[in-house]
Amino acid sequence: MKLPRRKFMHLAAGAAxxxxxxxxPTRPVRWIVGFAPGGGNDIVARLVGQWLSERTGQxxxxxxxxxxxxxxxxxxxxxxxxxxxxLLLVGLPNxxxxxxxxxxxxxxxxxxAPVAGIARGPQVMVVIPSVPAKxxxxxxxxxxxxxxxxxxxxxxxxxxxxxxxxxxxxKADVNLVHVPFRxxxxxxxxxxxxxxxxxxxxxxxxxxxxxxxxxxGLAVSGAMRSEVLPDLPTVGEFVxxxxxxxxxxxxxxxxxxxxxxxxxxxxxxxxxxDPKMKARLADFADVPMPMTPTEFGKFIADETERWVKVxxxxxxxxx
Numbered sequence: 001m002k003l004p005r006r007k008f009m010h011l012a013a014g015a016a017x018x019x020x021x022x023x024x025p026t027r028p029v030r031w032i033v034g035f036a037p038g039g040g041n042d043i044v045a046r047l048v049g050q051w052l053s054e055r056t057g058q059x060x061x062x063x064x065x066x067x068x069x070x071x072x073x074x075x076x077x078x079x080x081x082x083x084x085x086x087l088l089l090v091g092l093p094n095x096x097x098x099x100x101x102x103x104x105x106x107x108x109x110x111x112x113a114p115v116a117g118i119a120r121g122p123q124v125m126v127v128i129p130s131v132p133a134k135x136x137x138x139x140x141x142x143x144x145x146x147x148x149x150x151x152x153x154x155x156x157x158x159x160x161x162x163x164x165x166x167x168x169x170x171k172a173d174v175n176l177v178h179v180p181f182r183x184x185x186x187x188x189x190x191x192x193x194x195x196x197x198x199x200x201x202x203x204x205x206x207x208x209x210x211x212x213x214x215x216x217g218l219a220v221s222g223a224m225r226s227e228v229l230p231d232l233p234t235v236g237e238f239v240x241x242x243x244x245x246x247x248x249x250x251x252x253x254x255x256x257x258x259x260x261x262x263x264x265x266x267x268x269x270x271x272x273x274d275p276k277m278k279a280r281l282a283d284f285a286d287v288p289m290p291m292t293p294t295e296f297g298k299f300i301a302d303e304t305e306r307w308v309k310v311x312x313x314x315x316x317x318x319x
Contacts, residue, residue, distance in 0.1 A: 024084055024260050028059040032077055033089045034070030035155055039184025040121075040202025040284065044248045045089045047280055048118060051271040052264075060087075066182040069093050069158030069318060071104060078106045082255035084264070088112060090251040092160045095303035099311045100158045100318045112251040114300060115261050116268040117291030119281050120247035122222030123164045123200040124207075125235060126215040131197050136219050136238040139198070143174040152176040153196035155184040157318045160246040163307065164200035164221050170314045171239045191215065202246055203228055204284030220285075221245065228285040247289060247303075249296050261293055 031049045035041045042064065049060035065073040070093045080086035094108050106112075125136065133139035143150050152169075154162035157180045169176050179196050181187035184205045191199050192214060200221060207228060209215040219235040220226045221244045236242045250268060252261060271277045272288035281288060291299060310316075 025056055025058040028061055030063050030086045031060045032063050032065055032073045034073030036066040036183025036185050037064050039155055040204040041089055041091060043204045052267055055267050069097055069156050075105055077253055078111045080253050082253040084256055084260035088251040090249040092246055093158045095300055096307040097158050098304060099308040111254050113254050113256050114293045114297035115250040115252050116265040117289040117296045118248040119286040120245045120289045121286035122220040122226055122245050124203050124220050125200055125218045126206055127198050129216060136235060139218060140172050140174055147175040150176050151179050151196040153179050153187040153191050153199040155187050156180050161200045164244045166314050166316050167244055171242045226285045265293055
């Protein structure tokens with residue numbers, strides 16, 4: 001039986017795409033992170049990047065592009081060739097930026113294709129040792145006694161550390177001065193130098209400072225206590241309705257072949273089921289969040305809707 005030319009060409013193109021996807025990757029892949037090295041985002045990206053490098057035989061190179069609440073990194077990926085060789089570490093800021101910034105050069109949901117969910121985990125509320133508070137209620141009392149005088153560091157405007165702090169300000173009714181930095185690492189460095197008194201960094205980036213007494217942990221931001229810091233309560237135990245977790249996933253430029261997206265998703269999902277990977281994530285209080293591209297797309301849309309409401313209620317605006 002002779003196939004019509006159009007149908008033959010369609011099948012041939014599909015077969016070629018399949019073969020190309022099976023061979024992918026044939027050269028190094030850029031894995032772009034919108035924050036400076038040293039933070040929770042960077043740690044997760046490097047952990048997953050190492051897994052993908054070992055699985056595929058090609059390097060997944062983490063490229064840090066901090067600034068503008070991840071918008072610089074996102075725009076770089078939006079404008080990259082949709083060939084699977086540029087990926088974006090996606091996180092909560094990507095869901096919140098649409099309502100934080102009045103004008104962006106992209107539409108995240110339209111321009112970035114969801115690839116895979118990776119993990120999620122709580123932040124931890126920390127203060128420097130010179131702050132007299134040893135509990136959340138004591139810190140609230142301290143902040144209310146010093147309105148507008150307590151500096152709150154963050155990894156940047158719109159980052160999860162910023163939103164965690166703003167949500168705390170709103171729920172606890174305290175006046176803290178937001179001081180944004182270019183990433184979790186620089187923010188923690190400034191905090192260790194005494195430039196800010198309180199912050200909501202990832203457990204991954206701050207746990208050793210807490211264990212060595214350089215910072216004092218007061219509580220974790222999730223709905224449940226963390227196995228990594230079991231002695232710390234949740235913020236919600238003292239501030240009703242408070243709950244926020246960071247989450248991570250992978251994205252690619254819109255138009256990236258579905259076969260390539262599915263292959264990356266398969267490899268990441270396999271990594272999240274690996275006992276060593278799970279244990280490594282658990283060290284930083286993160287739990288695997290495997291999702292199909294469709295499921296991850298819906299998750300991003302739901303998170304975007306959730307944070308629009310919070311940002312408007314708290315009147316949070318990007319600088």
